[in-house]
Amino acid sequence: MSETQAGTGAATAAPALPPVPAIELDGVVKEYVARGETVQAVRGVSLSIAEGEFFSLLGPSGCGKTTTMRMIAGFEEPTRGGVRLHGQDVTGVPPNKRDVNMVFxxxxxxxxxxxxxxxxxxxxxxxxxxxxxxxxxxxMLEIVDLTGREKRRPREMSGGQQQRVALARALVNNPRALLLDEPLGALDLKLRQAMQIELKRIQREVGITFVYVTHDQSEALTMSDRIAVMNDGLVEQLAGPREIYERPATAFVAGFIGTSNLLNGAVERIAGGFAVLPLGEHGRVLVEAAGHSPGDAVAVTVRPEKITISTEEPAGDVSAVRGTVSEVVYLGTYNSYAVKLGDVAEMTVFQQNAHDSTTTAERGDSVWLSWQPQHSYAIGS
Amino acid sequence: MRRLTPYLLVLPGGLWLLVFLVVPMVFMASVSTQEGDVVNGFVQTFHFATYGEVLAQYQTQFLRSVGYGLAGTVISILIAYPVAYWIAFKGGSRKATYLLLVLLPFFVSFVLRTVSWKFLLADDGIVLGPLKSAGLVGEDFHLLQTTAAVIGGLVYNYLPFMVLPIYVALERVNPTVIEAARDLYAPRAVAFAKIVLPLSLPGVFAGVLMTFVPMTSDYVNAAILGGPENTMIGNIIQTEYLVNNDYPVGAALSFTLMAAMLIGIFAYARALGTENVLEAAAR
Structure with a gap:
């Protein structure tokens, strides 16, 4: 599934050296002094971005993602740690001498x-x-579909066109890596979605490493080969989109990427390959047993779309909890239910509006929620 | 009514200009071709020869004024640009304070400030006095009544009019545009030459208009800081009006100066004020 170019040296006899990563960050720290106080914008980020990869730095504003990118571009120097571009330390190298280009x-x-x-x-x-x-x-103007508009001034163009000029202006130099700082942020939703596909196509076409900074999780999930989720100056999780979504490593990642339900409990016993977390009168949660032993206190996540609503208690080895529907929101392709488990938790459940969907719960109904054990994970906090 | 609104809005200013600019101008234009003297009165004889006479007689002062104006303007740019640049890009949260400092001299009367320069530059004043006692400059060295003093005074008095428009233009330059140039392989100096400078040229253009015109027609600096060799056309006009009471000559000189300036500025605007310059700079 990776977009990375496959090595072409398969036929040669010499043992293949591990490819040099396009970008490496090594314990990078960035401190600012603001009003006499030292603020750490980036608190120790180490990562390695492969040649030809579409890599996203994802996080809320103030998480350090833009500062990290600016250190790669050369607009900021790390306070500690090193940045290497294609194996070469670029500490102190000004932006005009770095073979990376930026889309602002x-x-x-x-x-x-x-x-x-x-x-x-x-x-x-x-x-x-x-x-x-x-x-x-x-x-390049042909690639970004601007042929015939060469004589236009930026102010005479729409936001989407300006965006493509910015992209062309960076890409035409054939940089070793392209850095994109929330490049679609100013566009409306329709155009943004079209440009996401467009960007991905262009990246495939030119085969250049893309480093993409965004706070928009759907954007990152759509385009990236790998995503580094950042929070408070640190990388919380670095993985592919599917893993980030399906197996969030921390509560922050679970909450930031999509909607997630969090349940706290303690492992009571291990049975049939599952760790069982009873929630008293509200039912029980099962997670895969590996790594758990009785007595562990754990936080467990489950995505809203993995949950099934029923009126009868579900049978079998599934997580099953019981609560009262407190809110039903019709959202077109699906309904969103809020289900209160007493004062233990409030869970969000998405249910597709398929034509044969029979279980339509109403506000105030007492319902069972169930999901497969492999859909919940114990996470670090 | 709606349609009339713009005209009504322009009416007070328009009337003001009509009464206090157009009417006196027409009057002075008429005076410039009259003959006579202040005792017996002036009679309109359409004596256009006055123009030729004043041009011939005061050619030196005309050229000197333009020379001083040009020199003062160029020096003003050289001083004002770095100041404006520093305030715009390095001023941080204190920009307003720095701008106020630039404008501070305006809180003191123009003539008073120029007179205080006279004290500063006097032969045994606080600058030259100690230098002379220390033997660092010769006893016969002086600053007053020199070209340098007059141009220095012009620059000092009109500098804020150069700083402000350049500052406004620089302030409007988006700093990320400069970063973009740096990112696209431009060293600092090239980013300045290709991006910052062209984008600030409209401010320089406005600053030149706002300083060159008053500098060229100034008379206070030449009168206070200059000597007989530094007489500018403004001094001649003043003398003709207020001392000699030769109104036709004074008016003819004024109109000649105005015409010369308008033509010069028009040529300047045609050459520099359009987007041609920006386009040339873009390459």
Whole structure:
């Protein structure tokens, strides 16, 4: 499933060296002094981004994701730790000497230049011959579908067009990595979704490493090969989209990515390959036994769409809890139910509005919620 | 009524300009072609020859004024640009304070400030006095009544008019645009030359208009800080009006200066004020 280019050296006899990662961060810390106080924006991030990977830094505002990206670009220097681009330490190397390009959140197009001059800017600085500039800029404008608009000024273009100019201006230089700082943030939903697909297509086409900063979890899940979920200056989880969603490593990740239910309990016994967490009169939760022993206090998550609502107590080795429907929200393709388990928890349940859906609970109904044991995980806090 | 609103809004200012600018201008234009003297009165004879006469007679002062104006303007740009740049990009939360400091001299009368320069630059004043006693400069060295003093005074008096428009233009430059240029392989100096400078040129353009015109027609600095060799056209006009009471000559000089300035500014605007410059800078 990975978009990473497969190694081409399979036929050669020499033992393949492990490929040099495009970007490596090694215990990177960034401190600011604001009003006499030292603030840590990034508190020790280590990660390695492979060549050709679509890598996302995902987190709420203030989590350090943009600062991390700016350290890769060279706009900020780490207080401690190192940044390596293709194995080379770039500490102290100014942004104009780093072979990475950035797409800025506000596009930062040059307002006094037309589209053509904007896109040609980097190539001109690199003293590329004029004929080659003409060819490459033309090709790039074609890729981003802006052919015929070369003479336009940025202010004469729509947000989506400006966005594509910004992308072309960075990509035309054929950088070793492209850094994108919430590039779709200013676009409306429809355009944003179209651009997500477009970005992914372009990334596949040019095969360049993309580092994508966003606070939008659906954006990150849609496009990324791997995602680093950041919170408070640290990486909470680094994994593929599916794993981030299905197996959140921490309560923060579970809560930040999609909607999640959190139940606290203690393991009572291990039976039939499952750890059993009784919730008193509200039922019980089963999780896979591995790593648990009786007496452990654990927090367990389950996604709303994994839960089935029924009026009868479900049978078999499933988690089953009982509560009262306190809210029903019709959301088109699905209903969202809020179910209160006394004062233990309030759970969110999504149920598809399939045409044969029979279980339609009403507010005040007493219902059973059940899900398969493999859909809940004990997480760290 | 709705349609009339814009005209009604323009009415007070328009009337003001009509009464206090257009009417006196027409009157002075008429005076400039009259003949006579202040005792016997002036008669309209459409004597356009006055223009030729004043141009020939005061050619030196005309050229000197333009020269001083140009020199003062160029020096103002060189001083004002770094100041405006520093306030716009490094001023942080104290920008307003720094701007106020730039404007602070305006709280003291123009003439008073220029007179205090006279004290500062006097031969045995607080600058030259100690330097002379220390033997660092010769006894016959002086600053007053020199070209340098007049141009220095012009620059000092009109500098804020250069700082402010450049500051406004620089303030509007989005700092991430500069980062974008740096990211696209431009060293600091190139990012400045290709991005910051072109984007701030409209401010420089406005600053030039706001300083060159008053500098060229100034007379206070030449009168207070200059000597006989530094007489500017403004001084001549003042003398003709207030001392010689030769109103036609004074009016003809004024209109000649105005025409020269309008033509100059128009040419300047055609050459620099359009987007051509920006386009050239974009390459």
């Amino acid at each position: 959140q506000s596009y930062a197009l040059f307002p006094h230049m037309d589209v053509w001059e904007n896109v040609a800017f980097g190539l001109r600085r690199k003293k590329v011959p004029e004929a080659e500039i003409r060819r490459r800029v033309g090709e």
